[in-house]
Amino acid sequence: ELRPRVIRFGYGLAEDSNQGRAVRFFAEELLRLSAGQLKVRSFGGASLGADIQMQNALIGGAQEMMVGSTATLVGIVKVFGLYDLPFLFNDVHEADAVLDGPFGQKLLTLLPAHGLIGLTYWENGFRDLTNTRRPITRLEDLAGVKLRVMQNPLYIDVFDAFGAHAVPLPFSELFTALETGTVDGQENPLTTIQSDKFYEVQRYLSLTHHVYSPWILLASGPWWNGLSAEEQALIRQAAAAARDFERADTRRQAAQALAFLEAQGMQVNRLPVAEIERMRERAQPASERFAAEIGPQWLSELQAAISQARQH
Amino acid sequence: MRTKSLQRWCEGLMAFALAAMVLLVFGNVVLRYAFGTGLAAAEELSRLLFVWLVFLGALLALRENAHLGFDLLQARLSPAARRRCAVLAHLLMLYVLWLFAAGSWTQLRIGLDVRSPVLGYPLALLALAGLLCATGMAWLLLRRLWGLLRSADTTREPPA
Amino acid sequence: MSLALFLGVLLAAMALGMPVAFALLLAAVALMAQLDFFDAQLVAQNMIAGADSFPLMAVPFFLLAGELMNAGGLARRIVALAVACVGHIRGGLGFVTIAAAVVLASLSGSALADTAMLAALLVPMMRTHGYPPAPAAGLVAAGGIIAPVIPPSMPLIILGVSTHLSISQLFLAGLAPGLLMGLALVLCWRWLARDLPVAPLPRTPSRQRLRMLADAAWALALPVIILGGLRGGVFTPTEAAVIAAVYALAVSLLVYRELNPAQLYGVFVRAAKTTALVMFLCAAAQVSSYMITLAELPQQLGDNLAPLLASPRLLMTAIVLLLLAVGMVMDLTPTILILAPVLLPLAQRAGIDPVYFGVMFVLVGSIGLITPPVGTVLNVAAGVARVSLSDTVRGVAPFLLAYGVVLALLVAFPQLITTPARWLH
Ligand code: NA
Ligand code: NA
Numbered sequence: 001e002l003r004p005r006v007i008r009f010g011y012g013l014a015e016d017s018n019q020g021r022a023v024r025f026f027a028e029e030l031l032r033l034s035a036g037q038l039k040v041r042s043f044g045g046a047s048l049g050a051d052i053q054m055q056n057a058l059i060g061g062a063q064e065m066m067v068g069s070t071a072t073l074v075g076i077v078k079v080f081g082l083y084d085l086p087f088l089f090n091d092v093h094e095a096d097a098v099l100d101g102p103f104g105q106k107l108l109t110l111l112p113a114h115g116l117i118g119l120t121y122w123e124n125g126f127r128d129l130t131n132t133r134r135p136i137t138r139l140e141d142l143a144g145v146k147l148r149v150m151q152n153p154l155y156i157d158v159f160d161a162f163g164a165h166a167v168p169l170p171f172s173e174l175f176t177a178l179e180t181g182t183v184d185g186q187e188n189p190l191t192t193i194q195s196d197k198f199y200e201v202q203r204y205l206s207l208t209h210h211v212y213s214p215w216i217l218l219a220s221g222p223w224w225n226g227l228s229a230e231e232q233a234l235i236r237q238a239a240a241a242a243r244d245f246e247r248a249d250t251r252r253q254a255a256q257a258l259a260f261l262e263a264q265g266m267q268v269n270r271l272p273v274a275e276i277e278r279m280r281e282r283a284q285p286a287s288e289r290f291a292a293e294i295g296p297q298w299l300s301e302l303q304a305a306i307s308q309a310r311q312h
Numbered sequence: 313m314r315t316k317s318l319q320r321w322c323e324g325l326m327a328f329a330l331a332a333m334v335l336l337v338f339g340n341v342v343l344r345y346a347f348g349t350g351l352a353a354a355e356e357l358s359r360l361l362f363v364w365l366v367f368l369g370a371l372l373a374l375r376e377n378a379h380l381g382f383d384l385l386q387a388r389l390s391p392a393a394r395r396r397c398a399v400l401a402h403l404l405m406l407y408v409l410w411l412f413a414a415g416s417w418t419q420l421r422i423g424l425d426v427r428s429p430v431l432g433y434p435l436a437l438l439a440l441a442g443l444l445c446a447t448g449m450a451w452l453l454l455r456r457l458w459g460l461l462r463s464a465d466t467t468r469e470p471p472a
Numbered sequence: 473m474s475l476a477l478f479l480g481v482l483l484a485a486m487a488l489g490m491p492v493a494f495a496l497l498l499a500a501v502a503l504m505a506q507l508d509f510f511d512a513q514l515v516a517q518n519m520i521a522g523a524d525s526f527p528l529m530a531v532p533f534f535l536l537a538g539e540l541m542n543a544g545g546l547a548r549r550i551v552a553l554a555v556a557c558v559g560h561i562r563g564g565l566g567f568v569t570i571a572a573a574v575v576l577a578s579l580s581g582s583a584l585a586d587t588a589m590l591a592a593l594l595v596p597m598m599r600t601h602g603y604p605p606a607p608a609a610g611l612v613a614a615g616g617i618i619a620p621v622i623p624p625s626m627p628l629i630i631l632g633v634s635t636h637l638s639i640s641q642l643f644l645a646g647l648a649p650g651l652l653m654g655l656a657l658v659l660c661w662r663w664l665a666r667d668l669p670v671a672p673l674p675r676t677p678s679r680q681r682l683r684m685l686a687d688a689a690w691a692l693a694l695p696v697i698i699l700g701g702l703r704g705g706v707f708t709p710t711e712a713a714v715i716a717a718v719y720a721l722a723v724s725l726l727v728y729r730e731l732n733p734a735q736l737y738g739v740f741v742r743a744a745k746t747t748a749l750v751m752f753l754c755a756a757a758q759v760s761s762y763m764i765t766l767a768e769l770p771q772q773l774g775d776n777l778a779p780l781l782a783s784p785r786l787l788m789t790a791i792v793l794l795l796l797a798v799g800m801v802m803d804l805t806p807t808i809l810i811l812a813p814v815l816l817p818l819a820q821r822a823g824i825d826p827v828y829f830g831v832m833f834v835l836v837g838s839i840g841l842i843t844p845p846v847g848t849v850l851n852v853a854a855g856v857a858r859v860s861l862s863d864t865v866r867g868v869a870p871f872l873l874a875y876g877v878v879l880a881l882l883v884a885f886p887q888l889i890t891t892p893a894r895w896l897h
Binding site: 052055056059060071074075076114115144146151152153156160165166167168169170182 | 344347348349350351352355356418419422423425426427428429430432435
Binding site: 381383439 | 492493532745
């Protein structure tokens with residue numbers, strides 16, 4: 001049976017971002033499917049708090065839904081850290097196959113024990129590298145580049161292994177740091193490089209695709225358990241539709257962002273496959289140390305899933 | 313006597329936390345310019361210390377009646393009316409503190425399971441600061457409320 | 473409806489004698505109940521998230537720097553230099569006060585700290601030289617509120633964090649209006665000093681002046697480091713604050729050698745205690761701003777003010793008048809935390825430059841610190857200078873008029889703020 005409900009849905013990016021558009025799509029879809037009974041009230045721009053704050057509110061039942069980075073889940077379920085490994089997926093099709101396939105879904109089943117329901121994976125995107133020093137065409141070009149990285153020890157190790165100076169900075173301080181030369185470069189998905197206007201302060205864009213960042217659509221466990229089976233099914237249905245919408249929209253947006261960034265005068269370069277392979281090798285020791293902490297059996301399961309995706 | 317030494321301990325912890333924050337944040341600037349690198353843990357640890365500093369200090373400030381407020385209206389009231397206002401204000405503050413404490417307790421239990429990204433400390437450490445602050449404040453206010461109610465029986469002035 | 477409920481509970485709780493932080497929490501709880509989203513976790517979680525902020529860490533660092541400058545002899549040397557330079561002019565100690573206020577403003581981020589330093593150092597000096605106490609204390613109070621406008625500034629940091637504006641840009645935009653305030657005080661004092669029955673101080677020989685300049689140079693280098701560092705992107709505002717603290721510490725301990733370990737401990741404790749007061753308020757305001765977001769209060773307010781949105785100057789006039797009225801009874805930090813996030817979206821809808829809005833907000837709010845009946849800077853000036861509150865209010869009145877002219881100019885010509893900000897940026 002269906003009861004009228006208001007679902008507080010929080011997300012971090014602006015309302016006019018790909019994240020905001022997909023949340024609106026989800027809200028409309030759910031309203032339509034439930035004949036007006038399940039109303040989503042969405043709050044963008046982190047107005048319900050940062051990802052970690054929303055995630056804890058979900059666990060405690062103080063907020064119903066959110067979409068955010070899988071990296072925030074690592075503090076609860078370590079295995080999600082595997083998605084942070086560099087050069088995991090070669091393209092979006094591999095990512096889709098692994099995330100929507102048995103491996104990605106198995107990770108979602110680990111969440112209910114911690115008070116969270118993982119519904120679907122959305123796409124933040126492949127991360128690429130920008131800087132003011134020189135185009136990164138090969139590994140050696142990274143030598144001495146002061147690079148802002150996320151506050152995750154893995155990335156500090158990886159970029160230090162590349163010969164760059166990895167500087168962990170909060171995202172909120174990044175634009176100023178780039179503008180004023182506190183750091184030379186940064187790495188983020190193309191859509192972020194466009195939306196946060198990094199092109200105004202960065203000259204070279206190198207399409208390294210070194211990490212694939214997924215987002216995850218989460219629901220509060222205590223709240224979810226109080227829903228009827230029909231309500232749960234409708235939410236899952238809307239979540240799946242929103243996932244397909246979001247991925248298509250994000251990929252279109254990324255392509256447009258690339259054209260936009262070139263038009264803004266950024267000098268764009270792609271890297272030869274052999275160079276990517278050298279970077280992957282150079283990152284290997286740090287990746288292995290990191291994966292060993294999470295559990296070797298999980299890593300081999302993930303690798304099996306990826307090679308299966310590659311055969312198709 | 314015992315609360316006096318407790319206060320000294322609090323002050324010592326706060327001064328230590330502030331000094332450690334200075335060292336961590338300044339150290340990171342030095343690392344960046346001298347070695348082109350940074351300590352990922354510096355921000356996380358300094359923020360944890362900051363939260364503890366704030367909530368310990370807020371508790372201490374309540375004890376010293378230092379929190380910002382207005383007594384403009386109260387000053388014009390008769391002692392009896394002022395006492396009634398003070399009792400009501402204490403009850404409302406206790407209610408808010410009850411919510412703060414109960415919510416901190418829930419967040420503390422959640423936080424036992426959630427770890428910080430760099431150092432991996434349980435986020436319960438943050439909620440614990442809130443819980444201590446709320447319960448400590450409630451204890452102070454309850455004692456004051458008790459004093460207010462007792463003084464209502466007599467003609468004495470309420471305690472400041 | 474929600475707006476009336478929120479403000480009603482807030483004001484009633486404050487009238488009842490509850491501290492502002494608790495009144496904010498209670499108003500937030502009332503909104504939470506009305507919205508049917510009642511959950512104690514939201515109170516606790518937002519309190520903690522409100523204190524858990526890297527940008528706001530600039531608050532304790534700048535407070536520490538201020539305490540160190542006072543205890544370590546930096547402030548005293550600046551005053552001595554100002555006496556040597558302008559003490560011999562007619563009404564000279566007044567100009568000394570203004571000069572010291574502007575220089576200290578570029579070192580410290582807090583109006584209270586600056587006022588206390590000025591009142592302790594200058595009012596006794598003015599008294600011994602025959603200046604009447606009322607204008608002396610009034611001038612000190614008026615000079616003290618330049619501190620939050622000229623960078624570094626704690627209120628600008630808090631405003632930047634609560635409205636997501638760039639703190640560096642706010643800092644650079646605050647310089648010009650801060651200097652304008654100093655100029656207004658100079659003109660006003662020149663007019664007042666015409667008929668003061670005091671003889672000017674003897675002129676300081678230039679050789680001695682140079683010696684004092686060299687002595688104060690260590691203190692004077694700090695604003696250059698802070699502004700230059702922010703402008704050149706050497707560091708972020710939080711890092712600028714920690715560098716200011718470490719620099720002041722080094723100068724106090726190694727150059728001036730006026731600080732012993734016991735004093736140093738006291739300095740850290742005092743800075744930490746003030747930090748806790750300010751930040752507990754910020755934490756409580758995080759709870760209320762969460763509820764304000766859920767209740768969509770800015771939209772409600774915007775609908776009520778829609779006719780004013782057509783003209784930026786009209787809206788800005790209304791905002792200035794509102795803030796002056798609020799500033800009569802409320803302190804600056806809670807005013808920022810409660811009103812800035814609500815008013816900024818409106819200002820932007822009317823096409824007002826957000827950085828201009830932020831600086832104006834802090835400027836008007838600072839003036840509220842010297843308007844009766846509730847003016848914390850007035851209280852500090854009167855208390856430290858040992859002048860009665862009513863004399864201080866009487867003494868500050870002409871300077872309030874001068875600041876009124878400054879406000880009118882800044883509303884009529886926003887370029888006075890935006891143009892120099894563009895040069896600096
Ligand atoms: Na200042
Ligand atoms: Na006032």
